[in-house]
Amino acid sequence: MSKSEETQDGPELDLGGARHRVVIVGATSAIAQTWARTLDLHKTKFLLIARSEEKVKTVASDLIARGALSADIMVVDVRSRDAHAEMVNVASNVLISPTIVMIAHGTLPDQELLNTDVDATLDSFLTNAVSVISIAQRFALHMVAHGGGSIVVLSSVAGERARKTIYAYGAAKSAISMFGAGLGAHWADKGLHVLVVKPGPVATPMIAHRPKSFITTSTSHVAKRINAALKSKSSVIYVPWFWRYIMGMLRYVPEKMFRKIKI
Numbered sequence: 443m444s445k446s447e448e449t450q451d452g453p454e455l456d457l458g459g460a461r462h463r464v465v466i467v468g469a470t471s472a473i474a475q476t477w478a479r480t481l482d483l484h485k486t487k488f489l490l491i492a493r494s495e496e497k498v499k500t501v502a503s504d505l506i507a508r509g510a511l512s513a514d515i516m517v518v519d520v521r522s523r524d525a526h527a528e529m530v531n532v533a534s535n536v537l538i539s540p541t542i543v544m545i546a547h548g549t550l551p552d553q554e555l556l557n558t559d560v561d562a563t564l565d566s567f568l569t570n571a572v573s574v575i576s577i578a579q580r581f582a583l584h585m586v587a588h589g590g591g592s593i594v595v596l597s598s599v600a601g602e603r604a605r606k607t608i609y610a611y612g613a614a615k616s617a618i619s620m621f622g623a624g625l626g627a628h629w630a631d632k633g634l635h636v637l638v639v640k641p642g643p644v645a646t647p648m649i650a651h652r653p654k655s656f657i658t659t660s661t662s663h664v665a666k667r668i669n670a671a672l673k674s675k676s677s678v679i680y681v682p683w684f685w686r687y688i689m690g691m692l693r694y695v696p697e698k699m700f701r702k703i704k705i
Contacts, residue, residue: 461485461486461487461511462481462482462485462486462487462541462542463486463487463489463537463538463539463540463541463542464478464481464486464487464488464489464537464540464541464542464543464544465488465489465491465529465533465537465540465542465543465544465581466478466488466489466490466491466543466544466546467491467492467520467529467543467544467545467546467547467577468491468492468520468544468545468546468547468548468596469488469490469491469492469498469501469515469546470492470493470494470497470498470501471546471547471548471596471646472644472646472661473546473596473641473644473646473661473664473665474544474546474596475501475504475661476661476662476664476665477544477661477664477665477668477669478501478505479504479505479508479665480665480666480669483505483508483509483510483511484509484510484511485511486510486511487510487511487512487513487514487536487537488502488505488510488512488513488514489514489515489516489532489533489536489537489540490502490505490513490514490515490516491515491516491517491518491529492515492516492517492518492547493517493518493519493520493547494517495515495517498515498517499515501513502514502515512536514532514536516528516529516532520547520569520573520577521565521568521569521573523573523576526573526576526577526580527580529577529580529581530580530581530584533581533584534584538588539584539585539588539589539591540581540585540591541591541592542591542592542593542594542672543578543581543585543591543592543593543594544593544594544596545574545577545578545593545594545595545596546594546596547569547573547574548569548570548574548596548614549566549569549570550608550611551566551610551611553606553607553608553609553610553611556610563610566610566611566614567610567613567614567617569614570611570614570615570618571613571614571615571617571618574595574618574621575617575618575621578593578595578618578621578622578625578636579625581593582625582629582634582636585633585634586629586632586633586634589633590632590633590634590635591633591634591635592634592635592636592637592672593622593625593626593634593635593636593637594637594639594668594672595618595619595622595636595637595638595639596639596641597615597618597619597622597638597639597640598611598612598615598640598641598642599640599641599642599680599685599688599689600612600615601613601614601615601616601617601618601619601640602616602640602689602692602693603689603692603693603700606701615640618638619638619640619678622636622637622638623636623638623677623678626638626677627677635672635675635677636677637668637671637672637676637677637678637679638677638678638679639664639667639668639671639678639679639681640678640679640680640681640685641659641664641680641681641685642657642658642659642680642681642682642685643657643658643659644658644659644660644661644664644681645658645659645660645661646661657682659681659682663681663682664681667679667681
């Protein structure tokens, strides 16, 4: 289909007259959609990758209506390793080489189910961690060979410390945070920038069934922080900013005491 960590919101991403070529894996996610709309769409081409053809077509149509240069789509199941290499091949054909790749897919599994179902645990880790690592590294190698760019990995503060209520999800987010940081450090001198984004609760359909609280942030705030971090080439951001300090303090809570905290 065609046609530094900061404590305040940044402006929309300034493309500086250059045409951005953007890949979004998990393009139907609420955060990804909100972020995509903040770009200078009249200078941006997209490859939108998602599992639902109907939903990703809707996202593509919306971006075209808003002025995007193009919005190609690719329907895949991220659990298939073969699909990861194909993503890079399609991106190479459609965009030559991406300037930004956002990896935004993921699920929030029912930990009560996972507690007694090993296969479900492994499936959730495949979706939330293994597929992210595979996709990130494959795109990193392609981008390094074509002059670099930025990879944005959506992680979570849930990966900072194990919580019995979501420990499988947290373990996956911990894995991709660590991998993203290492990937960025290794390839930094080759022009690759990797940004790991660690939000707290965000008002998205993923947590719509949970009660809202004062610490729940908006997708627009996350998008603005991502843009500011892309400008400053930050390697990791917490959204909102105060999560950096909350998680820093929680690291020092003794494990015996931490286990009693109902979060």
